[in-house]
Each structure stands twice: as C-alpha cells, then as structure tokens.
Amino acid sequence: MDYVTRATRTQLNVSLSRIATMRHVVSQAALAANPDREERIRRLTEEIAELTAERDRLAEGGEMLETSEAELTEQFANVLRELDGLPSDFRRVEEAVRGMHKIITKRFREESRPVGEVVDDYLDQSANLLTVTPEGRAFAGALELLRNRDWLARLRTDLEAILSHPWAETLLPDEQRQLRTTVDVIRRGISDVLGQRQRLSATLREHIENYDHVKNRELGEVLRGIDREMRMWMQSARARSHVEVELIPPGLDISGLRFRTFDPDSERAPEPLEDVTTEAPQVLSLDEIRKQGGPSLTDLRRELEARLATGDVESAAALFNILPDDLRRPVEILGLMHLLAGMDTDIDTTTREPVVAVRPDGSIRRFLMPRVTMADASSVDGDDQ
Structure with a gap:
C-alpha cells in the first residue's frame, strides 16, 4: 500500500526541499556527535545574521519573495512524506508494549520467577522503552510536544495555511484529508500506546492481587509427588495392573471445639426499667380527639x-x-x-x-x-x- 501511494504521486523524492531537510538533519546530527562549543556558537551566529538580514529587508519595504509552483510541490511532498510515517511509528511503539505484555505474562506463569523480580523487570523495561528504542524516543518526543499547547496551535495554523493555498487543490483527496487529520492522528496514536500500557499495568496489578503463590507451590509439590510415585510404580507394574484410589477421603473423628465460652453477663437479670410516668404527655379529652377526626x-x-x-x-x-x-x-x-x-x-x-x-x-x-x-x-x- 505504501508503494502504491508513493507511485500515485507525481512529485519526485529527490527535491530541493528534501535535500535542504537532509542537510539540516545532518548538521544537527554532526553537532550532537561532536558537541563543540565554538562551532555551535559560530553556526548560531550565522543563522542569527541570516534571519536578521531578512527581517531588516522586509521591515524596510523589501519585496516578498513568491514561491514557485515547483517549490510548493516539493514542500507539500516533503510534508506528506513526513506524515506518512506517523501511524507506523506509533504502531511499532504499541507493538513493543504488547510484546512486553506477553513477556510479563509468561514470566508470571513461571514458578521459578518470584513476583518481585518480574515487577522489577517490568519497571526497568517500562522506563527504558522510551529511551532505548528509536520508536520509544520518537513517542516520548511526540508526547512532550502534545503537552505544549502553543506548539499544537502553531501546527494547526500551519496546516490551515497549507490547505488554504490554491495550489493545495492539486493534492489528492486522501492527501488533503491526511493534512487535516494530522493532529488527530498524533493524538490517536499516543492514546493507543498509553491504553496498551494501562492494560499491561492492569494485568500486573490483577496478578499481584489474585495470585496465591503458596497454594500454587503446594499444588505443584503434590503433582510432582504423584508423578514420582507413578514412575516408581511403573517400574514393577504390569500392563493390566491398577491401583485403588479413593476419590473422597474418609472423614476424621475429631471432637468439636467450642467457639463460645460461658459469659456470666448473659445470665444476669436485666436492669429495671426507668420510671418515666412523670414525663407522660397530657391526656387528651374526648372533644379534643373528636376535633382531630373526620367530618x-x-x-x-x-x-x-x-x-x-x-x-x-x-x-x-x-x-x-x-x-x-x-x-x-x-x-x-x-x-x-x-x-x-x-x-x-x-x-x-x-x-x-x-x-x-x-x-x-x-x-x-x-x-x-x-x-x-x-x-x-x-x-x-x-x-x-
């Protein structure tokens, strides 16, 4: 599907916009690989000088440089190319969390792993998921940007500016829809990843609350004892030999244990009732009672x-x-x-x-x-x- 989508577009991947984007990415990577203070200051000075000169030219009434249709086509294609990878990136992060879910569930079922070790592994993997893998780092960056309302407002404004341009009508309907729903795609992808993490946490909490390790360990010992006795019996048993097994164990003759002891207070007579005759209400006369009756x-x-x-x-x-x-x-x-x-x-x-x-x-x-x-x-x- 990705091949068909790219084949239906008329724009070339090798363009001025993409080469400029690649140069910017390579420059940022070079600074990250070799954090030289002087080099960083020199590049920032060059960028500030270029931007200041452009601002001064426009402030003095300079002419606005119009972008050609070819350059707009390259810019739009570059934006769409970046948006194409968003759903798959979020899906890879979700698959990583789902794989962690399967591993945690499997380790819970292993008797040799204590619950504390499994929980520690989960916490370590959960903390490293957003820093070790490229997908996790991308997700962490997207999550940080979504918390910035100014960034979201600027993103919506830029997308509306792209769609309001007359040249945007040359885009395919699917491409226009992709631009309109960019913010929704980011929100939905983050929501899916966070939902998968919540399900993993719910599984962990439910297992810790409901799993009885003592009972399961006792059951495992009983089953291993039965298997051991069965192997010993098979060494001397014949083909038609059988063993009488009582399905219901016999009852035990154990005298009952009294759970209630004699309480002298229960045999004591109750306290006499308090005399409240002086607090009795005034007796109503027959005429007063009749006035409260029917017609x-x-x-x-x-x-x-x-x-x-x-x-x-x-x-x-x-x-x-x-x-x-x-x-x-x-x-x-x-x-x-x-x-x-x-x-x-x-x-x-x-x-x-x-x-x-x-x-x-x-x-x-x-x-x-x-x-x-x-x-x-x-x-x-x-x-x-």
Whole structure:
C-alpha cells in the first residue's frame, strides 16, 4: 500500500526541499556527535545574521519573495512524506508494549520467577522503552510536544495555511484529508500506546492481587509427588495392573471445639426499667380527639337542611363561611361535598369559590371549592353517617 501511494504521486523524492531537510538533519546530527562549543556558537551566529538580514529587508519595504509552483510541490511532498510515517511509528511503539505484555505474562506463569523480580523487570523495561528504542524516543518526543499547547496551535495554523493555498487543490483527496487529520492522528496514536500500557499495568496489578503463590507451590509439590510415585510404580507394574484410589477421603473423628465460652453477663437479670410516668404527655379529652377526626356529617346535615328550608344561602361556599367555627375545619369541606354529592344538584367544577377554614388550634386556612348552587338542592340523603 505504501508503494502504491508513493507511485500515485507525481512529485519526485529527490527535491530541493528534501535535500535542504537532509542537510539540516545532518548538521544537527554532526553537532550532537561532536558537541563543540565554538562551532555551535559560530553556526548560531550565522543563522542569527541570516534571519536578521531578512527581517531588516522586509521591515524596510523589501519585496516578498513568491514561491514557485515547483517549490510548493516539493514542500507539500516533503510534508506528506513526513506524515506518512506517523501511524507506523506509533504502531511499532504499541507493538513493543504488547510484546512486553506477553513477556510479563509468561514470566508470571513461571514458578521459578518470584513476583518481585518480574515487577522489577517490568519497571526497568517500562522506563527504558522510551529511551532505548528509536520508536520509544520518537513517542516520548511526540508526547512532550502534545503537552505544549502553543506548539499544537502553531501546527494547526500551519496546516490551515497549507490547505488554504490554491495550489493545495492539486493534492489528492486522501492527501488533503491526511493534512487535516494530522493532529488527530498524533493524538490517536499516543492514546493507543498509553491504553496498551494501562492494560499491561492492569494485568500486573490483577496478578499481584489474585495470585496465591503458596497454594500454587503446594499444588505443584503434590503433582510432582504423584508423578514420582507413578514412575516408581511403573517400574514393577504390569500392563493390566491398577491401583485403588479413593476419590473422597474418609472423614476424621475429631471432637468439636467450642467457639463460645460461658459469659456470666448473659445470665444476669436485666436492669429495671426507668420510671418515666412523670414525663407522660397530657391526656387528651374526648372533644379534643373528636376535633382531630373526620367530618361531622350529622351536624353538617342539620345545618344544610336548615339553610335549604329558609333559602337564604345561594351556594355551598357561602354556607360554609357562615357555619360555626367547630364546623369549619378543613376536613368539614370534604364532608360538605360528600353530602352535596348525594343531592340532586349540579356541581360546577370549572368555577371555584373561596372558603375560610378554621383549624382546631385557631389558625385560618383558605381553600377553593367547586361552586354548588343551593337553590336547586333537594333534601339530603339520610343514610350518610
């Protein structure tokens, strides 16, 4: 696939941009191989002089040098060539972590390796993974750059500048998509590598928490003893010889052990109850209890029949508001509606009238009840209790 991708591009790999990039890389490698202070100062002085001269020329109104199409093509090809290797580099780091995962798991299963040694090896390999291998060093550098928000902002700005250039329309759709998703590719690759490391750490933690080395060592000794006895028996046994083996061992006659001893406190009589008769609440009278009960249907019926006989009340709300205080409790509203429901009258639920109720403690509550016209009411049903 990499060969096909490169073959579909019209740009040559040997270009001015690539040669310049190669020269810069070789120069940096030479400085790293021979860290000469004077040489480093000389090169920095040359770069500063070149950049200062260019800045002064532009500041004095100098002409901006336009890049030719051939140079743009070389630059774009160089950028795409560098981006092509990102997924494979991250994949190699992930494969290195996955290989470490397999090795750690295998060593855990070996009885000859103590857990402490395996953990030490894991810590050493994990620390050296990002410094020993080229892939690890590249991953460490990418991780350090991603933590720099200014670097990410500059990278996005540069990529947008490349894609906004008219010459970028000559790129293949896949190449344009590759430029747009560069930051996402870097983030996804780092996330995959870190996820693989987290799975390795989870395997290590789970094995340390759940692995019973004492029990496994005892089981291994039993199996080796069985194998040793089997080899000795095979030296004298015939083809059809067999050994009686009890699948379930016989029970042991062991007297029970008492886990609870005699406690004298459990036989002691409980302490006498404290006399709290002086703290008893005040006894309620029958009238006070009745005020806390349901509606007084008998008294309400008597008042309702008297008002119907005189005809001086137009609605149920008006009747309730002129009742005595002991018949104007909030619960009496339900009792009055109960009596009115048994009468041949229409209850207008869409129209509400205010009523003022008096609670047993003297406080006032205001409610809204459906309007019931008393002029059309007949006699109250005497069966309601």
